[in-house]
Amino acid sequence: MKQSKILKKLLNTTTITEKTIFVISISGGKDSKATLIVSLPLLLRYVKSHQIKVIFCDTNWEKDSTYNEINLIINKLKDFNIELLILRNEKFPNGMLDLIKYKKSFPTRMIKFCTEQLKMIPALDYYKNLYLNGFDVICLVGKRRDESKDRIDTPDSKLYEYKDYSFLTIHPIADWTETDVYSLLDETWGIPLSYFDGNKRVGCDECFQADLKSISLMSENRINQMEELENYLLQFYKDRKYYPTFFFRKNKTFPEGFAPIREIVNYAKDKYNFNYFTFHTRALQFLRDKLGQKALRYKFVQFGYVPDKTNFSKYVNGLLPVPQKMQFDVEYLTSKFLNSKERLELLTFQKLEYLEKEENSTKCDCESYNLL
Numbered sequence: 001m002k003q004s005k006i007l008k009k010l011l012n013t014t015t016i017t018e019k020t021i022f023v024i025s026i027s028g029g030k031d032s033k034a035t036l037i038v039s040l041p042l043l044l045r046y047v048k049s050h051q052i053k054v055i056f057c058d059t060n061w062e063k064d065s066t067y068n069e070i071n072l073i074i075n076k077l078k079d080f081n082i083e084l085l086i087l088r089n090e091k092f093p094n095g096m097l098d099l100i101k102y103k104k105s106f107p108t109r110m111i112k113f114c115t116e117q118l119k120m121i122p123a124l125d126y127y128k129n130l131y132l133n134g135f136d137v138i139c140l141v142g143k144r145r146d147e148s149k150d151r152i153d154t155p156d157s158k159l160y161e162y163k164d165y166s167f168l169t170i171h172p173i174a175d176w177t178e179t180d181v182y183s184l185l186d187e188t189w190g191i192p193l194s195y196f197d198g199n200k201r202v203g204c205d206e207c208f209q210a211d212l213k214s215i216s217l218m219s220e221n222r223i224n225q226m227e228e229l230e231n232y233l234l235q236f237y238k239d240r241k242y243y244p245t246f247f248f249r250k251n252k253t254f255p256e257g258f259a260p261i262r263e264i265v266n267y268a269k270d271k272y273n274f275n276y277f278t279f280h281t282r283a284l285q286f287l288r289d290k291l292g293q294k295a296l297r298y299k300f301v302q303f304g305y306v307p308d309k310t311n312f313s314k315y316v317n318g319l320l321p322v323p324q325k326m327q328f329d330v331e332y333l334t335s336k337f338l339n340s341k342e343r344l345e346l347l348t349f350q351k352l353e354y355l356e357k358e359e360n361s362t363k364c365d366c367e368s369y370n371l372l
Contacts, residue, residue, distance in 0.1 A: 060095025
């Protein structure tokens with residue numbers, strides 16, 4: 001199992017006492033989960049289990065698969081005699097629902113009040129409370145430098161000092177690649193389920209920054225909640241020219257950018273329909289992204305299978321099931337053209353697909369996997 005050189009080095013150079021508390025923050029996503037897995041064995045060499053705190057800041061707006069993931073982690077932590085603490089902003093007991101009503105608006109790219117109020121404030125209040133009770137707080141966060149341009153300068157560690165308290169933040173996997181993360185997860189606790197239902201990221205259900213693919217996968221329950229919020233906010237928008245909307249989409253369909261949630265979701269579903277979103281469909285999408293649609297189709301021409309041009313697009317987008325005679329060629333192309341991380345994702349997805357079929361055959365409830 002890959003180790004964290006950053007955490008090893010800092011543990012050897014940091015003063016650790018009985019009053020030192022390590023806090024590992026998780027989101028239900030791959031990077032925070034990898035940070036947790038790689039950090040626990042190292043930390044337990046230096047401190048006792050009660051000095052390790054694992055926290056999850058709940059917005060009450062997460063995906064069902066995220067909550068399922070958190071429950072799986074809770075069970076894993078029992079082996080280490082560690083509890084997972086769920087933190088919330090006490091001012092907004094119902095999370096995002098209460099916050100939107102309080103703000104009388106939806107969050108936007110310019111005003112991201114949800115992250116501050118529902119994620120940052122509960123965590124910072126927790127750190128402050130520990131500090132004021134005499135503990136030295138060290139936080140472990142799953143940030144990587146290769147995630148984005150904004151994170152390329154992520155330090156190994158950083159000290160945050162405020163008026164009343166301070167804490168040290170360590171980024172144990174800052175120097176890891178995405179492939180490193182997926183490899184560790186596949187070897188150990190598994191890749192979070194949210195990545196196998198079409199989502200590119202783990203976060204709120206849905207984040208206002210979500211792409212159309214994620215929006216197309218929204219649950220009916222969440223859509224109904226958003227409609228209720230739209231109707232509530234309309235009373236404050238009577239004198240304004242635009243409609244209260246969670247997803248701002250300015251295009252030919254929505255020239256003003258403001259549209260009710262139901263219209264946005266229907267638009268997204270027209271773009272991304274996953275009625276046949278199986279292992280082979282996902283493999284085709286990986287290959288399309290790698291080779292391009294024309295090159296991929298030409299590969300099947302070489303193999304002697306020439307799908308109709310329109311139908312081939314529907315296979316890739318999950319609108320039609322991948323024909324049996326095409327599946328062997330799909331599997332061959334993935335082994336030839338995809339890198340290790342992409343093959344690993346497909347392998348894990350296939351495992352989940354088989355698991356769902358097995359549970360369906362025994363009449364078990366498999367809706368939590370949300371793969372289709």
